[in-house]
Amino acid sequence: MPTARRRRSDTPPPRTGDSEIEVLRGFLDYLRHSAAAKVEDAPEPGIRTAAVPSGTNLLGLLGHLTHVERSMFLGDRVTDWQATFHAAPQDSAADVVARYRTAVEQADAVLDRCTDAGAPVPRPRSDRPAPSVRWALTHMIEETGRHAGHMDIIRELLDGATGR
Template identity: 70%
Template sequence: MPSGTSLLGLLNHLIAVENVTFLGEKVTDWQATFQPAPRDSVADVVARYRATVDSANTVLDACTDLGAPLPRPGRSGPSPSVRWALTHMIEETGRHAGHADILRELIDGTTGR
C-alpha cells in the first residue's frame, strides 16, 4: 500500500485508541500509531492488543451507568459518557476491520462474507 497501511499497523493503532479512550493515555501523533516498531512481531502486537483490551474491560466492568462520564485516570477536563466511548470503540474497530478485509484481499484474494 502506498500509505504504508498494514494489518499489524491497524492492530497497533487500535491498541492506541483503546489506551486513549479507556486508560487515559495521550497520543500526540495519531499517524504514528499505524506504524508498529520494526522489532515488533505479530505475536508481540497481538499480545499487547489482548492485554490492552483486558485492561480496558477492567475499567468498563466498574461502569454501571452508560450515561455516566467514563473514568479516565490522569486526564483532566470533561470525559465522554461510557456509552459514547463504547460506541466510538465499536465504530473504530469496525472501520479498521473493513480496512483489514481490503488488505487481506490484496494479499491473497480472500474476501469476507
C-alpha cells in the same frame, strides 16, 4: 497476487444481553476479535507491507487500535496519532496481537465497573474530560469496525484469506 484462497467461516453478529451497555460491549468485543484474527496468522513480511499508497498495513492498523483503546478507556495521551499506524521493525504479529489483547483486557476491567451508560468513563487522571461510556463504546465500535474492514481487504490482498 495470492494464489490460494483460505476461507474462514463468518461469525454472525453476537447475541448479547438486554442492557444498552451489554449490547454495545457485545458488538465491540465481536469487532475486537475480528480485528485481532486478521493479524494472528498473517504471513511475514506481508503483515507490515503497505497495501495502499497511504502505507496502511495490518500491523499498523492493529497497533493503532491498541492506542485508541488505551486512550479511550485508560486515559493514555497520544500526541501523534499518525505515528500509531506504524509498527516497529522488530514487532512480530504475536507481539502486536498480545499488546492489543492486553489493552482490551485493561479496557474491559475499566468497563466492568461501568453501569451507567451516561456516566463518564472513569479515568486515572482528571486533567482532561472523559466522554460518556455510551459515547466511548459507540465510538470504539465505529473505529474498530472501520479498521477491521480495512484489515479484511488488506488480508485478502495479502494471501487471499477471507471471512472472520
